[in-house]
Amino acid sequence: MPVEKPKPRYKQIADHLREGILSGTYPAGQPLPSEESLAKQYGVTRPTVRQGIAELRAAGLVEVMMGRGMFVRSPHSRPSLTRPRGVRREPDGRYVEADGLRWDDAEEPVATRTDAPLALADLLRIPPGEPMYTYDALQTADRGRLRQLRRTYVPFSVLLGTKFEEQAPPPAPHLYSALAELGHELHFTEYVRTRMPLPDQAQALRLPDGVPMFQILRVTLSADDKPLALEEFHLPGDDLELSYPL
Incomplete structure (x- = not known):
């Protein structure tokens, strides 16, 4: 024994x-x-x-x-922060986050070329390995108190025959307006789970040891349910709840 x-x-x-x-x-x-x-x-x-x-x-x-x-903490107590999830379109055509927060990028996101891994290719309904434009951003709000990591993926195949075939599209949320200008009527689906962060993610989000994070995958779809783009959000999971209108 x-x-x-x-x-x-x-x-x-x-x-x-x-x-x-x-x-x-x-x-x-x-x-x-x-x-x-x-x-x-x-x-x-x-x-x-x-x-x-x-x-x-x-x-x-x-x-x-x-x-x-x-x-x-009481098992019945509420978290100190509730984040409404979703995207809404303003009368002037801009798309904004439902949480109403102004998120600032720590650095200007730069487009890089990546190949779609199997899991993301499945959500985007594209062949694994298809090239994509990818943006990475560390974003802060409320004078730096709130932090999130946001990654945007746009498959090359979505952009064929458009002005973005030769130039990179903007990252989300400006990406939504760019897709709408191409004639797409947009809606969104989010997939939420928790997991432990990788070391660089824990450092960027300032998470203490042992604290999990939310991983949210948001798929942007056209009116006929064709996936157009995918975003990956990482949020601190220690004192946060997410709310969704049904």
Whole structure:
């Protein structure tokens, strides 16, 4: 019978605090002891405590409020941020996000040529390996407090016979107006899931260890349901809920 390896200290701390939260020792809405106090209590460093707290944040048991400390989250509490999802068209023809936020690009997105991987080719209904224009952007809102990664894909085949056959189309959301000017009546479908971020994604989104992110794939479709473009959004998943009108 194999001998079980002892748990890392941060997991032991997370398990002990989780037990205290579920038993009511730390009531919902009340603050947890500070990192410094917990480090002294468990005889570890503050980064070790922080890693344990990240496990509890990922489990939805703890929320960290900037400048106020760490608080036990009720299983019935609402996230601090709700983001309406969707796209609407303004009277002047512009397409805007339903969340009403103004998103600024950290750097001007530049078009690169990529080949469609199998999973995206399936959503776009194009052959795997078909060339696409691709844009990458780190976007911020609310004076940098909110962050998201946004990638836009446009298959070359969608642009055949248009002015964009020789020049790259604009990235979304300006892409929507460009497609509408080509005569397309647009609608959208989104696919949502959560997963753990890659290291560069965690750094860009400023996610602590153990915190997941939302991955949203938005497909732009024509009136006859032909996919025209695809966007990939990555959003922090620690204190955010998404809302959709039905």
